[in-house]
Amino acid sequence: MRTGTIIAETSDLTIGYKTSGRTNPLLEHLTLTARRGELVALIGRNGTGKSTLLRTMVALQQPLSGIVRISGNDIFTSDRSLLPKVVSFASTEPFAVHNIKVREVVALGRFPYTNWIGTLTSADELSVNEALQATGLLPLSDRNIDAISDGEKQRVLIARSLAQDTELLIMDEPTAYLDLPSRYSIVSLLKKLTREKGKCVIYSTHDLDTAINEADKIWLMSEKGVAEGAPEDLMLSRTIARAFESPLLSFSQTSGSFSFIRKSRGSVTLDATGSLRKLTERALHRCGYKTGQDSAIRIIAVETDGRMEWTLLFENRTECYNSIYELVGHLPVED
Amino acid sequence: MRGSGSRLSAGLIFLLLLMLLVLLFTLDLLLGSTQLEVRDVLLSLFGNGTEHGEIIVMQFRLPKAVTAILAGAGMAVSGLLMQTLFRNPLAGPDVLGVSSGAGLGVALTLLTLSPLLSISPGSVLYGWSMILAAWAGAGAVMVVIMTVAARMRDIMSVLIVGLLLASAISSIVSLLQYFSNETMLKTYVIWTMGNLGNLSYMQIRILTLAVTAGSAMALIMVKPLNALLMGETFSMSVGVNMQRTRILLLATASIMAGSVTAFCGPIAFLGVAVPHITRLVFSSNDHRILMPGAAICGALILLVSDILSTLPGNGLMVPVNTVTSLIGIPVVLWIIAGKKGIGRRF
Numbered sequence: 001m002r003t004g005t006i007i008a009e010t011s012d013l014t015i016g017y018k019t020s021g022r023t024n025p026l027l028e029h030l031t032l033t034a035r036r037g038e039l040v041a042l043i044g045r046n047g048t049g050k051s052t053l054l055r056t057m058v059a060l061q062q063p064l065s066g067i068v069r070i071s072g073n074d075i076f077t078s079d080r081s082l083l084p085k086v087v088s089f090a091s092t093e094p095f096a097v098h099n100i101k102v103r104e105v106v107a108l109g110r111f112p113y114t115n116w117i118g119t120l121t122s123a124d125e126l127s128v129n130e131a132l133q134a135t136g137l138l139p140l141s142d143r144n145i146d147a148i149s150d151g152e153k154q155r156v157l158i159a160r161s162l163a164q165d166t167e168l169l170i171m172d173e174p175t176a177y178l179d180l181p182s183r184y185s186i187v188s189l190l191k192k193l194t195r196e197k198g199k200c201v202i203y204s205t206h207d208l209d210t211a212i213n214e215a216d217k218i219w220l221m222s223e224k225g226v227a228e229g230a231p232e233d234l235m236l237s238r239t240i241a242r243a244f245e246s247p248l249l250s251f252s253q254t255s256g257s258f259s260f261i262r263k264s265r266g267s268v269t270l271d272a273t274g275s276l277r278k279l280t281e282r283a284l285h286r287c288g289y290k291t292g293q294d295s296a297i298r299i300i301a302v303e304t305d306g307r308m309e310w311t312l313l314f315e316n317r318t319e320c321y322n323s324i325y326e327l328v329g330h331l332p333v334e335d
Numbered sequence: 336m337r338g339s340g341s342r343l344s345a346g347l348i349f350l351l352l353l354m355l356l357v358l359l360f361t362l363d364l365l366l367g368s369t370q371l372e373v374r375d376v377l378l379s380l381f382g383n384g385t386e387h388g389e390i391i392v393m394q395f396r397l398p399k400a401v402t403a404i405l406a407g408a409g410m411a412v413s414g415l416l417m418q419t420l421f422r423n424p425l426a427g428p429d430v431l432g433v434s435s436g437a438g439l440g441v442a443l444t445l446l447t448l449s450p451l452l453s454i455s456p457g458s459v460l461y462g463w464s465m466i467l468a469a470w471a472g473a474g475a476v477m478v479v480i481m482t483v484a485a486r487m488r489d490i491m492s493v494l495i496v497g498l499l500l501a502s503a504i505s506s507i508v509s510l511l512q513y514f515s516n517e518t519m520l521k522t523y524v525i526w527t528m529g530n531l532g533n534l535s536y537m538q539i540r541i542l543t544l545a546v547t548a549g550s551a552m553a554l555i556m557v558k559p560l561n562a563l564l565m566g567e568t569f570s571m572s573v574g575v576n577m578q579r580t581r582i583l584l585l586a587t588a589s590i591m592a593g594s595v596t597a598f599c600g601p602i603a604f605l606g607v608a609v610p611h612i613t614r615l616v617f618s619s620n621d622h623r624i625l626m627p628g629a630a631i632c633g634a635l636i637l638l639v640s641d642i643l644s645t646l647p648g649n650g651l652m653v654p655v656n657t658v659t660s661l662i663g664i665p666v667v668l669w670i671i672a673g674k675k676g677i678g679r680r681f
Contacts, residue, residue, distance in 0.1 A: 058572055081574055089572035096422035097564045100620045111562055111573040117623060118558040160565075164573070 004036030007168050007200040008057065008087075013066030015049060015056045023064050026052055030066070030226050032219055034202055036167065039187075039194045041211035042204040044221030044243065050204040051091075053221070054172050057202070058089040071167055084112035087168040088161035092176060095145060102148065103141040105156050106131055109163030131162035134197070135189060151182030158189060162197075169193070171203040175210070183207055187214045208244070212256045231256065265333055267292045272301035276308065283324045287331060297332060345617055345624050352616075352631045356404075359638040363400040364392060368645050368652055398539055399532040403641045404634040405539070406531060406599045409546040409591040411613070411633025412553050414606030415625060416588040419560050420581065421494050427606035428592030430494065431585070432476045432501040435508070437596040438527065440472025441465055442508045445523050446515040465526070466538070466597045473593030476500060477585065484581045490567065493581075528654030529600040531641055542598050549591035553626055556584060560622040602637070603656045604663045609633045612666065636663065 010032045016025035026049035034040045042050050055061040057068050059075045068075050071086045088109070095105075109131065110124045120128070132138045135155045140148055145156065154174050161169045174190070175183040187210045193199045194216070202219075205211055211218060212231040220227045220234055222243045227234060234240045241251035250261050265288035272280055280301050281291055289297075298313040310327040312319045321327040365376050371388055378384040379392040410428060417426040428434060444464055479500060484493045512520055534542065559580045562570040571577050595602060613629040614620060640658040 060568065060571055084572065084574040089568070091566075091568045091572075093566040093568045095564070096419070096566055097620050099614060099618070100564060104621065105565070108562060108565055108569075108573075111558070111575075114558070116555070116558060118561055 004038065004198070004200075006033050007036050007038075007071060008032075008034040008202065009069045010057070011067045011069070013056070013068060014064040015052050015061075016064050017052075018062075018064070025064050027221070027225055032226055032228050034168070034200050034217065036200050037194050037198050038200055038216045039191050039214065040200070040202040040217045040219060041215035042202060042219045042221060043206070043208055043211055044226075048221045048223065050221055051172055053226070054089070054170050054202070054204060055091075058087050058170055059083055060089070084164065084166075086166050087170060088164040088166045090157040090161050090169075090171045090174065092173050098144070098146040100145050101141070102137055102143050102145060102156050102159075103128065103132065105145060106137070106141075106159045106163050109160040109165075112164065127163050127165055131159040134162060134193065135159040149182075151178050151185065154178065154182075154186050155189065158186070158193075162193070162199075167198075167200060169199055169201045171201070173204050173206070175203075175205055175207050183210055187211075208240075209257065212240075262286075262288045264288055264290065265331075266290075266297065267295040268297045268299055268331075269293060269295040270299050270301070272299075276301050276303055280310070280324060280327075283328050284331075287328050289331065299327070345619065348617060349627070349631070352628075352635065356631060356635055356638070359635060359642070360400055360404065363403065363638050363642050364396050366642055366645065367391065367396055395532060398534055398536065399641060400638065401539055402531045402534050402542065402599060403637040405542050405546045406595045406602055407605060407609075407633035407635070407637030408630035409542075409549060409595045409633070410602055410605040410637075411609035411629040412550055412626065413588040413592040413595075414608075415610040415613070415622075415629045416553060416556070416560070416584050417606070418610050419563050419622070420584045420588075421490060422563070422566070423494065424611065425607065426494065428588060428596075429601070429603075429606060430501065431480055431497040431589065431592075432504060433473045433589050433592045434596050434601040435501040435504040436472040436474075436476030437469035437593060438472065438601060439504045439508055440468035440470070440475075440597075441526055442511045442523055443472075444468035445526070446511045446519050462533070462535075462538075469597035470593060473589060473596060476504070477589035477593065480589075481582055481585050484585055485578065490581065525654070526600050527656075529602050529656035529659075531599050531637070531655055534598055538598055542594055545590055545594035549587050549594075550626075550630060552583065552587040552590075556580065556587070557622045557626055560584075560626075564620055600656070603660050605633055605636060605659060608663050608667050609636060612636075 010030050013030040014025050014028045015030065016023060016027070018024070030053070042053065044050050052061065056063050057070070059080065063076070070083070075083055107120055107124070107128050110120060110127060111118070114120060114124060132141050135158055137152070137155055137159055140152060145153065148156070157174065158171070161171070175186050178186065190201045190203060191214050194201055212235070215231060217228060218231050218234050220239055220243055227239045235253050235256055238253065241253065244258065245251055248261055249258050251258050267290040268284055270277065270281060270284070270291050280299065284291060296314065300311045300313070302309055308322070310321045310324070312321065312327060312330065314332050319330060321330065364380070365371070365373055369391055371391060375384045375388040376392055379388040380397070382389065384392065414427040417428060417431065418424060420426070448464070480493060480497055483496045484490070487493055512523065559570060559575045562573060562575050567577055592606065609632050610625070610629050613625055613632045616632065617624050617628050619625065637659065640655050640662060643662065644653050644655045644658045646653065
């Protein structure tokens, strides 16, 4: 993949609030870029200012200092009326109405282009249809917004942003409240838009897993600022680990996943193969046991004719179990 | 395509509603507490009726029917603007304190000023002073609300301020009532019951101007109103100047509701209920349809209320406010209880 031109860029940006004359900076000196054809995931813990950054980037909020450039223009000094044609924004704000059709919501994305009363020209209708097509919503276009799932509602917001025909799409937590398959389907849709339509998409999320697996670039927000780079860059530099690790959580640098830190209860020698071994090991780890050689506790797991059996050898006892659940319920505690 | 199909049916509904409007307007002229021949009424409209008929039709029934249309349309459109702006199905001109502001103006005039200036009830000066007082009261509340709206980030705080203001005003009015004599009290209470039949042609002209200007303003706001269905953040992100839109919507709604209340007294219930009925009738949330739709539905409902309030052929008349509530509330209950309640329609 060749590097595209820069679509969004902040330089020395300080975001925050002004309350009764006093400035209250959240984050200072942010210098970030996002390019054409890139999917950028903004991650960070609650309250670090993800929404504030996104709102500042679409000029819904004034920065305390610094510059935001979108498609080359400083959004706070150039003609404000042109902004809706270069960047679209979908927030977590709930709809005010229920009684509205999918197509009507998507058509509102044409707002910056329509006349004073919002009449759709044939070119507008074409954009709306293309947006519905690209998001797979054509079969649902005459449904009420109330009669579709939460995942489909997010698609409608993406379609609305697409209909707005901007180079940059900014979305605040598009995968919040969604189940796992819906989260993946939304993020893969966003990625498809970057690949097939050359869009630049910046989205904030708490779904670290999907972000690490799908995003081209991560903007990682912490109290100290925002670090940017490919997911793997941030894994290598342990930036992700530092931002999210806690006394209860450790980050695996190579797999890019988090695991709980547990109190050790002893070690077990496991004789098993394949997925039987992997899953038994997983259960042992979950219960705080390490696996190793020549431990006092020994477990033999075998599969014969589709039946699985776990044999637990400890001191002089030999016990057999038919499920992992039963096995871990009888594990001895090693002093 | 279904899109064009529903547009066609919206056109059809408009046609039917307009025919109904003409029918009810005619009925309102034909029926009244005094019985008149149909022929006499029609001839009177063109100046060829009997003297008795001409007086009743031209001096009473025609101005009353025209006022019903104007007041109904004004309150309904005003309510629609408020519900979309506040994104609240219970919003209406009343919750902004506009009606109570007008009430305060009238109460102050009736209960304190007119005894002091010894303006006799029934005089021309008396009628105008009530109207000006109501306008001033509604206007004062409007200014307060807009000042709040210009400063507060959250539109819901404006709604709360409106409700608080309305309560505060009604306490002041109660206080004034407590210290006034019986005649004044009765005049005030009767004003609060609403009256469509008190307007001179001069006053109807002013009301027409206020409602037309308000409707024109509302029409200009149709596009941002539709964006507001997606919320304020979305609206701003597509280029709506939210501050200006808020002020314009509040001003438009207040001018219409304030004028109607000044001339006809507080017309209960229309502002809140008619927008819901309109959404139900057209099954749409598009303000290009809802705006004219609410105007027509409001006019229709107030015409029906007016016909019923004269209790045709009985020689009696009851306050129009009692009728709007009595026929309106069952309608709303029916809508809420129906398969698709108001919440789903909003």
